[in-house]
Amino acid sequence: MKLIGSLTSPYVRKVRIVLAEKKLDCVFELENVWVPETTIQLANPLGKVPCLMMEDGSAMIDSRVIAEYLDTLTPVCKLLPANGNSRERADIKCWEALADGVLDAGVLVRLERTLRAPEQQSAAWIERQMSKVHLGLAALSQRLGESAYCAGIHYTLADVAVGCALGWLSFRFPEIDWRGAHPNLAKLYDKLAERPSFKDTVPQ
Template sequence: MKLIGSVTSPYVRKVRVVLAEKKLDYVFELENVWSPDTKISASNPLGKVPCLVMEDGSAMYDSRVIAEYLDTLTPVCKLLPANSRDRANVKVWEALADGVADAAVLAYLERTQRPAELQSPAWIERQMGKVRAGLQVMSDNLGEQPFCMGIHYTLADVAVGCMLGWLLLRFPAIAWRDEHPNLARLFDKLSERQSFKDTVPVVPA
């Protein structure tokens, strides 16, 4: 398998963490989708990463689709429960974490990709409002549990950890660690896992 992606994307990191936890071999191909000469559309017509290219040349995209598929390939470190209700709850956590990332990415792009005179403060605030609301709900739902789903490490934790790591990278001024100490404890615990250590997002030199 070949994973096309970037080292900063929280969605790509989520898939990389899953691959590591499942102990699956793959080739990681770096791709900058914002570059004029990007070739991502040859594999994903939506022009997004991550994109997983299979041995037969077919491609799979959207991190949620890829992560769910990868979890079926080996029984090592099952990240999605078999129980339908628990499985749905994990997917809700993942959707919430990805939604917070979606909103933060939109705000970041507005601030960094558009000329200052064309930026919309109202648009940025709308997106950041989603980020704050999402973090609050995650904190409320986590409570004092060791993991998002209680005592079991799941894809929910992977998604939340990757999103929080991206916020630290791109929005260091957001004081989510102080405002939500339980999320900070979860993030610190996840950061000790080898899969997270090996995929820490860094801005390329």
């Protein structure tokens, strides 16, 4: 398998962490989708990363799809419960959707600020997206409570997703004091940051 992505994308980081936790071999190919010479459309017509190229030449897209697929390849470090426990599985996927939603809003703010001239930027649009970031963080914090991990006492894909969201916010939006506002999320992230899979994928 070959993973196409960047070193700064939190969605790519999620897949890289899953690959590491599952101890799966995969070639990592760097791709900058924002430069004119990018060839990402040859693999993913949507022009996004991550994109996982399979052994048969087919492509798998979207970090949520890829992560769920990778978890089926080996019993090592199961990140999602078996299909029989549909409620628990859906709960973990909701954690992932919420974490990714925070990222989606943050990415839109970053694109607005970096791709548009200052006079063309919409303050109302930025405020709307930042509201989603802050409300999403509050929801994640409330859901976590005093639990050791997102889904209780076990490390799951929910923790991977939340950890990637928090790490990216620290990287791209250091002015957001999510640690001060949500100390339980800070405690969770500090614990996750000690895992080799997180240490080896810090955005840079």
